Amino acid sequence: MVIPKRPKDEVVDQPYTSGFDSSNGHKSSDKDQRRAPSYADESGTDTNSADHMLESLGYKPELARNRSTLQVAFMSFVLASIPYGLATTLYYPLNGGGPVNAIWGWLAISCIIVCVAASLGEITSVYPTAGGVYYQSFMLAPSSYRRVASWICGWLYTVGTITITLAVNFGTALFLVGCIGIFENSDGEPAYEPTAWQIYLIFLALTIVCNLVSALGNRWLPILDTIAIFWTFAGLIAISVTILAVAKNGRRDASWVFTHFESHSGWTDGWSFMVGLLHAGYATSSTGMITSMCEEVRKPSTQVPKAMVATIFINTFAGLLFLIPLMFVLPEIEPLLNAAQPVPLIIKSAVGDTGPAFALCIPLIVLAIICGIGCTTAASRCTWAFARDGAIPGSKWWKQVHPTLDLPLNAMMLSMVVQILLGLIWFGSEAAFNAFSGVGVISLTASYATPIAISLFTGRKDVKNAPFNLGAFGVFANVMALAWSALAMPLFCMPSNLPVTASSINYAPAVFVGATAISAFWYLAWGKKHYQGPPQHSAVF
Known part of the structure; x- marks a missing residue:
């Protein structure tokens, strides 16, 4: 099936047939009426072309398209915030295998995540909507199980984006407390030891700030993302140069940094290394979240896939720039495992003074807050898109777009309230952060795997003419992505x-x-009878 390219001056006919109602996003029948979008010539008016394409997918354009290719890539980078993501979870590779786990584990997972990003990018280039992987699952699946597939994938994706945002903000609270904890009193004890409710209040404040900035500063978020990437690399260079130049306790030799394996987990060495990959898996779990921004991008069919893949390479470099210098100045590992946050202690050990060590942690703290803002934005779009198709209780409230702020404010508030309530688990167990990050990664990984698996096992016929086509690399990328999902x-x-x-x-x-x-x-209780999935109508060719 060849999808013709529409001339740039051609007006798109309204393609809604088969009973589609644009006011509620439902269709009148569950017959197999899949369609492929008519790809616009993006040399024309970017916004008009993207909006016409969105209409051909069954949706009315409601959000402003204010992001360019670089801005999409920068937001994708911010969603991962690799130095921060690796800093808050460095305990896992140190516990699992030491330097080998940290460096080679990160490099290995980055190579695999390229396949995940490429696979999702190929599918997203065909179906670029805010519904992301759940919409794609519906469109790719045979009619006999498409509703169930999209329902499962949609809930996984929604739960994943909300809980990973929760994990980011909670991780920021813990990291901030860990940075303050390097200050000591005259007796050599930590000058500040927070209680559980104080940590929760810090998390609460961070969550509210991220939602306020995302809601009230929506039009300026692309600028914030652009600033963030320069801030990140400036901070990384400052940390790397300083700790390597000062190195109060000396430097490890290269052989130790790149070959030393030291397990403290209690697992066998092989599985201990695997468990140590959790930090890399967590840091790269946001790979597909950028698809929820498709309706705010000028050329989503090409910009979003390119940004997803390019960001992985940027993240890989940033991760190595952060991890390798830390391993060169790494003190004894076992004492670090008893600390809430190892990175502030590693930096303090390297520079030999608390004040400069805290100052070097500030770039990571700022990046963490920007990451929280980005995740908050993406989670709200995902929640809104799923509600738009009637899959969330009270959808009529959550699918509304605020007329002044030009964003789904109600969906954002729903996501925020769920995060705040889930955060109360902290009072029951301090292992809550692990639960938040774990369930976020599990849910997102499963949601990413769903459309990839459906596409692969249906012969990849829907992506044959994708604007971002993987060609012969497609099958290999799909298989690698699914293999990682099965392990993660x-x-x-x-x-x-x-x-x-x-x-x-x-x-x-x-x-x-x-x-x-x-x-x-x-x-x-409701979905089996009422949920019809995303809007569908006959293809226009």
């Missing part, structure tokens, strides 16, 4: 240490099962 999902359910205690148990499976049970109940 059980990996993030594992405790990081043996023997397992109440404080070290991984609660991610429990949170994941709870979210799955809620979605299953809602499907049986």
